[in-house]
Amino acid sequence: MSDTTRASRQSRRGFLQALGAMGAAAVLPGTAEAAARREELATLHDLSRCIGCGACVTACRETNARKHPNPQKPFPKMLPNRVKVSDWSERRDVTDRLTPYNWLTIQSISVEHAGRTHEIHIPRRCMHCQNPPCANLCPWGAARKQADGIVRIEDDACMGGSKCRSVCPWMIPQRQTGVGIYLDLLPSLAGNGVMFKCDRCYDRIEQGQLPACVEICPLEVQKIGPREKIVARAHELAERMGGYLYGETENGGTNTIYVSPVPFEKLDAALDADTAQGRPHLGPAPDRLGLEQKLAWAFVAAPLAGLAAGLRAGRKKDA
Amino acid sequence: MPKPVAARWFRIVYGLSVAALAISGMAQMPIFKRYYLADIPGLGWLAHYFVTHHVHYFAALPFLGITIYAFVRYLRDWRRGMRLSALGLARALVVGVLIASGVLRVLKNRPDLFFGPALVQALDFVHLGAAVLFGLLVLAAVLARRKPYLVASAAAGSGGGAHLG
Ligand code: HEM
Numbered sequence: 221m222s223d224t225t226r227a228s229r230q231s232r233r234g235f236l237q238a239l240g241a242m243g244a245a246a247v248l249p250g251t252a253e254a255a256a257r258r259e260e261l262a263t264l265h266d267l268s269r270c271i272g273c274g275a276c277v278t279a280c281r282e283t284n285a286r287k288h289p290n291p292q293k294p295f296p297k298m299l300p301n302r303v304k305v306s307d308w309s310e311r312r313d314v315t316d317r318l319t320p321y322n323w324l325t326i327q328s329i330s331v332e333h334a335g336r337t338h339e340i341h342i343p344r345r346c347m348h349c350q351n352p353p354c355a356n357l358c359p360w361g362a363a364r365k366q367a368d369g370i371v372r373i374e375d376d377a378c379m380g381g382s383k384c385r386s387v388c389p390w391m392i393p394q395r396q397t398g399v400g401i402y403l404d405l406l407p408s409l410a411g412n413g414v415m416f417k418c419d420r421c422y423d424r425i426e427q428g429q430l431p432a433c434v435e436i437c438p439l440e441v442q443k444i445g446p447r448e449k450i451v452a453r454a455h456e457l458a459e460r461m462g463g464y465l466y467g468e469t470e471n472g473g474t475n476t477i478y479v480s481p482v483p484f485e486k487l488d489a490a491l492d493a494d495t496a497q498g499r500p501h502l503g504p505a506p507d508r509l510g511l512e513q514k515l516a517w518a519f520v521a522a523p524l525a526g527l528a529a530g531l532r533a534g535r536k537k538d539a
Numbered sequence: 540m541p542k543p544v545a546a547r548w549f550r551i552v553y554g555l556s557v558a559a560l561a562i563s564g565m566a567q568m569p570i571f572k573r574y575y576l577a578d579i580p581g582l583g584w585l586a587h588y589f590v591t592h593h594v595h596y597f598a599a600l601p602f603l604g605i606t607i608y609a610f611v612r613y614l615r616d617w618r619r620g621m622r623l624s625a626l627g628l629a630r631a632l633v634v635g636v637l638i639a640s641g642v643l644r645v646l647k648n649r650p651d652l653f654f655g656p657a658l659v660q661a662l663d664f665v666h667l668g669a670a671v672l673f674g675l676l677v678l679a680a681v682l683a684r685r686k687p688y689l690v691a692s693a694a695a696g697s698g699g700g701a702h703l704g
C-alpha cells in the first residue's frame with residue numbers, strides 16, 4: 221500500500237471518528253470521502269455566530285506550539301544592512317495581530333447595518349487560496365499547495381526572503397529571523413529566517429483530525445468540507461441571513477469562505493486594518509495571477525508562430 | 540568576421556529576450572531590493588514581483604517563438620555545411636531545459652492544473668540551475684571568443700565560425 225493510500229485511509233477513518241465526536245456539526249457530509257480522494261477541502265466561517273471568545277486563537281497556539289520558531293541569538297549580521305531583523309521571540313504572547321507565533325487573530329468591530337448595530341468578530345488567518353501566489357512565486361518551492369487545498373510553508377526549505385508575504389493579497393506570512401536553513405548557507409548575504417502562517421493543521425488533517433480552531437470552537441462558527449459543498453452551504457447561509465460572502469472569488473478563489481450579515485465593504489471600512497502590520501484587510505482582492513492566466517493562449521501561439529516562420533523561411537533561399 | 544547564418548533581426552530578438560529573461564528571472568529572487576539595485580533610478584521596477592513576473596512572461600514569448608524557429612531552420616537548412624560547436628551544443632541543450640522547465644512553471648501557475656509540492660520544488664531548482672548554467676556557458680563562450688553556435692563543419696573546411704546568437 222502506498223503512503224498516499226495509507227494516509228487517506230487513515231484520514232477517512234479519522235474523519236469518521238471526528239464526525240462521531242462532533243455530532244457532524246462541523247464536518248459536512250462527504251468530507252471523509254473527499255479527503256480520501258485528496259480533493260480540496262474548504263472552511264466556512266459563519267460570522268453571525270462568532271462571539272470573539274478567542275478559544276480558537278488559544279487552541280491554534282497550543283496545538284502548533286511545537287512548530288513555532290526557537291531562534292538562535294545573536295542573529296547573524298546582515299550585509300548590507302538593508303533587511304531588518306524580524307524578531308518576535310520576545311513577544312510570543314501577542315495575539316492582536318498575526319506573528320510567527322500567532323497564526324490566527326480575531327478582528328472585532330461594531331458596525332451599523334440596516335438599522336441595527338452588529339458586533340462582528342472575524343477570525344483571520346491564511347485564506348488557503350486556490351491558486352496561491354505565495355506558493356506559485358516562492359523561488360525555492362518552500363511555500364506549497366497540497367492536493368487537499370492546504371497552502372503551507374515548509375520550514376526547512378524557507379529562506380525567509382519574505383516574497384510570499386509581498387505577493388499575498390493579505391500579507392499573511394510572518395517572518396522570524398534566526399531560524400532555518402539560511403543559517404547553514406550564507407546567513408549574512410542571503411535569507412533572513414523563516415516565514416510562518418496557518419497550515420490549517422495539515423498534520424492533524426493527515427491523521428484524520430479536525431484543524432484545532434474548527435474543533436475547539438464552542439459556537440461551531442466553522443465548518444469544513446469539500447469545496448463545492450462549502451460554497452453551496454455558504455450561499456444557502458447567506459441567503460437565509462440576507463448576508464454576504466468573502467473568499468469565494470477573492471484572489472481568484474480561496475478555500476476560506478466568510479459569511480457575514482454585514483457587507484464586507486462596511487466591515488473593511490470599520491476595521492482598523494493594517495495589512496502590513498499583521499492585521500489584514502477585508503477589501504477587494506483581484507486575482508493576483510490573473511494576467512498570467514490571460515496569457516495562456518500566447519504560450520500556444522508563440523511556438524506555433526516560430527514553427528510556421530521556420531517552415532516558410534526554410535523554403536526560401538536566405539534567412 | 541564570418542557572415543552570421545541568422546539574420547540581424549533574429550540576433551536582436553534573441554539577444555534582447557535572453558537579456559530580459561535573465562534580468563526578470565533573477566528578479567524572481569528577493570535580491571534586487573536587498574542589494575540596493577532597485578534603488579538606482581529607473582530600476583525600481585526590479586523590486587516589484589508582479590512587474591518582473593509579467594516581464595518574464597512577455598519575454599518568454601518571443602524567446603519561445605525564435606528558438607523554435609531556429610530549431611526548424613537548423614534541421615532544414617543550417618545543418619548543411621555547418622555543425623554546432625561544443626559550446627553551442629551545450630547552450631542549445633540548456634536552452635531546451637530552460638524552455639521545458641519554464642513552460643511547466645507557466646502551467647503550474649494555472650489554477651486548473653495541480654502539480655504536487657515535490658514536482659514544483661524540483662522544477663524550481665531545475666529552472667534556476669539551468670539559468671545559472673546558461674549564464675556560465677555564455678560567459679565561457681565570450682571569454683573563449685567562441686560565441687557562434689554554428690561553425691563550418693569539417694567537410695566545408697572553411698574553418699571560420701558563423702554567428703547565430
Ligand atoms: C534564457 C532563458 C531564461 C532564463 C535565463 C530564465 C531565468 C529564470 C530565473 C533565474 C528564474 C528565477 C529562479 C527560479 O525561481 O527558479 C526564473 C523563473 C521563472 N521562469 Fe525563467 N528563464 C528563462 C526562460 C524561461 C522561459 C522560456 C519560460 C516560460 C516558457 C520561463 C518561465 C519562468 C517562470 C514561470 C518563472 C517563475 C516563477 C514562477 O514559477 O512563476 N523562463 N527564470
Ligand code: SF4
Nearest residue numbers: 280324418420431433
Ligand atoms: S486551522 Fe489550525 S493552524 Fe489554522 S488557524 Fe486554525 S488552529 Fe491555527
Ligand code: SF4
Nearest residue numbers: 346347349352354388
Ligand atoms: S492568503 Fe496569502 S499566504 Fe494564504 S494562500 Fe493566499 S497568498 Fe498564500
